Amino acid sequence: xxxxxxxxxxxxxxxxxxxxxxxxxxxxxxxxxxxxxxxxxxxxxxxxxxxxxxxxxxxxxxxxxxxxxxxxxxxxxxxxxxxxxxxxxxxxxxxxxxxxxxxxxxxxxxxxxxxxxxxxxxxxxxxxxxxxxxxxxxxxxxxxxxxxxxxxxxxxxxxxxxxxxxxxxxxxxxxxxxxxxxxxxxxxxxxxxxxxxxxxxxxxxxxxxxxxxxxxxxxxxxxxxxxxxxxxxxxxxxxxxxxxxxxxxxxxxxxxxxxxxxxxxxxxxxxxxxxxxxxxxxxxxxxxxxxxxxxxxxxxxxxxxxxxxxxxxxxxxxxxxxxxxxxxxxxxxxxxxxxxxxxxxxxxxxxxxxxxxxxxxxxxxxxxxx
Ligand SMILES: [Zn+2]
Numbered sequence: 001x002x003x004x005x006x007x008x009x010x011x012x013x014x015x016x017x018x019x020x021x022x023x024x025x026x027x028x029x030x031x032x033x034x035x036x037x038x039x040x041x042x043x044x045x046x047x048x049x050x051x052x053x054x055x056x057x058x059x060x061x062x063x064x065x066x067x068x069x070x071x072x073x074x075x076x077x078x079x080x081x082x083x084x085x086x087x088x089x090x091x092x093x094x095x096x097x098x099x100x101x102x103x104x105x106x107x108x109x110x111x112x113x114x115x116x117x118x119x120x121x122x123x124x125x126x127x128x129x130x131x132x133x134x135x136x137x138x139x140x141x142x143x144x145x146x147x148x149x150x151x152x153x154x155x156x157x158x159x160x161x162x163x164x165x166x167x168x169x170x171x172x173x174x175x176x177x178x179x180x181x182x183x184x185x186x187x188x189x190x191x192x193x194x195x196x197x198x199x200x201x202x203x204x205x206x207x208x209x210x211x212x213x214x215x216x217x218x219x220x221x222x223x224x225x226x227x228x229x230x231x232x233x234x235x236x237x238x239x240x241x242x243x244x245x246x247x248x249x250x251x252x253x254x255x256x257x258x259x260x261x262x263x264x265x266x267x268x269x270x271x272x273x274x275x276x277x278x279x280x281x282x283x284x285x286x287x288x289x290x291x292x293x294x295x296x297x298x299x300x301x302x303x304x305x306x307x308x309x310x311x312x313x314x315x316x317x318x319x320x321x322x323x324x325x326x327x328x329x330x331x332x333x334x335x336x337x338x339x340x341x342x343x344x345x346x347x348x349x350x351x352x353x354x355x356x357x358x359x360x361x362x363x364x365x366x367x368x369x370x
Contacts, residue, residue, distance in 0.1 A: 023255060024097055024248040026070045027062065028090040030202065031055035032102035032212075035080025037137045040105040042218030045228050047103040048078065054215060055101050057237030058244075066245060082141045084148070087206045097176065097247070098210035099240065100202050102134060103227060105219040112223045113191030114184045117212040118173040119204065120197030121332055128156060130214065131198035138201060148201060149310060157339075159199050170328060172209035175250075180213055180243040187242060188235035190216065213240065285353045285363045287333030288312070288323040291344040295319060316357055323350065330364060 031052040033039030039047025052075070059071040072093050074086045090098045104115065115130070122128040136153045138144040145152075152158040177195040185192040203210045215236050216223045226232035292298065297313070297320050312323045324340060327333045333349045340347040351363030 024244070024251055025068060026072060026093055026095040027097045027099065027244060028072045028074065028093065028095040029055045029059050030074040030086050030090075030098065030100040032100055032134070032202075033137065034075050034078055037080055037140050039137075040103050040133075040218045042103075042105075042224040043221060044224060045218065047218060050103055050215075050218075050227050050233070051101045052076075052078070054233050054237050054240075057233055058099075058101075058240050061238060061241035062244065065241070066248070069248070080140065082147075083135070083138055083201045084205070086202050087204065087210075090206050090208060090210075095208050097244065098203070098206045098208055099244075100200075100210070100212040101240075102212060102214050104130065104214040104217045105133070106217055107219075109219055109221070111217050112220045113193040114181065114188075114216060115193040115196055115214045116177040116180045116184075117196050117198055117200060117203075117214070118170065118177050119200060119210065120170065121327070121336065122159075122196075122198040127196045127198040128159065131200050132156075132159065134212070135199075135201045151201070168207070169209040173211055176209050176243070176247045177211045179246050179250075180211065180240060183239040183243045183246070184213075184215075184236065187239040188232075190236075285328070285351060285358075285367055287325075287327050287330050287349050287351055287360075287363070289325045289333065289337045289340045289347050290321055290323050290350050291340060291347045292322045293319050294322075298322065314352070314355070314357070321350075321357070323352075330360070330367075 031048070031054070033046075033048035033051060035048075037048065039051070041047070055073060056076070059073060062069050062071050072089065072095060074089050075081050086100070087098070104111075117127070117130070122131065132153060135151075138148060138151075138153060141147065150158070174195060181192050181195055184190045200212050203212060216227045218224045218227065227236070291311070295318070310324065312326075314321045314323055325333065325336045327336065330349070330351075337347055337349050349360065350357050351360050352358070353363065353366075
């Protein structure tokens with residue numbers, strides 16, 4: 001269990017090192033569903049076919065117009081790929097960006113438009129519903145309970161715990177997501193349903209900025225026709241391509257300006273330090289919920305922690321502290337704490353910086369000063 005917290009903080013370290021040399025040169029394009037998993041089924045089409053066609057079009061546009069950017073597909077034909085394998089492909093390739101393409105469905109046939117999701121705590125039941133539906137595909141996989149650490153696709157509670165997991169790339173993912181939504185609105189003229197957060201298994205373990213785009217509703221007959229048309233797919237794909245290009249340019253510009261500030265200038269030592277460390281500082285403080293502490297190690301898989309997965313152990317002055325969740329937002333952590341209190345009435349929020357618990361007040365001051 002102690003290993004967990006180490007990996008969590010090393011993720012932040014990797015990120016800050018990563019940023020100085022970060023560029024977008026490898027992109028994983030993930031066509032949702034495939035094979036025995038059709039995804040959403042419309043009147044005239046299946047989600048898996050539309051996502052594959054759009055994914056390939058996006059990849060082709062990158063190949064033709066962004067030399068130096070390598071495209072990696074999670075699938076290029078009608079094959080079933082488990083959700084964890086999709087993120088594993090991205091991590092194995094050390095990709096710089098991960099885009100999962102999906103189509104949506106809603107009971108109300110009038111609903112149309114696009115949404116781009118990043119991994120995080122859902123703020124509405126609507127977002128939760130989308131994530132639950134997309135995650136339910138793991139029931140096609142063998143032993144999904146073990147593979148996804150006890151995650152139950154049918155339980156909203158299991159969801160809340162899961163969505164509070166660390167997302168070291170939240171900021172960049174949100175940024176990329178909003179660029180995508182902007183391009184889909186401007187270029188493809190799709191109704192903009194916004195950037196949203198929810199717990200998607202496919203984004204869970206990716207170690208790079210990652211988004212999931214719902215490119216439209218197959219439950220809406222007109223939108224289904226659009227999504228099946230050559231023109232519709234081309235518009236969606238070129239919008240996503242433009243967003244990738246814009247995001248890449250933005251990242252390149254940041255890296256370039258960072259490299260400039262890193263050059264030592266003895267006349268302004270303070271400025272150098274401030275500018276070159278700003279990026280690294282942003283995500284080093286995290287809020288978690290402490291559910292228990294003890295003088296001797298407890299079995300974090302024991303009955304006292306019934307039903308809660310992914311407990312981190314932090315040892316502070318010989319005391320073992322058991323922590324769940326993880327958010328860079330204090331209000332979000334407080335919301336999560338309310339949920340945890342239903343099972344652990346004494347739970348409270350702690351702030352962690354570089355593997356150490358620091359006073360909440362100090363954490364908030366530091367965040368506000370950034
Ligand atoms: Zn889907």
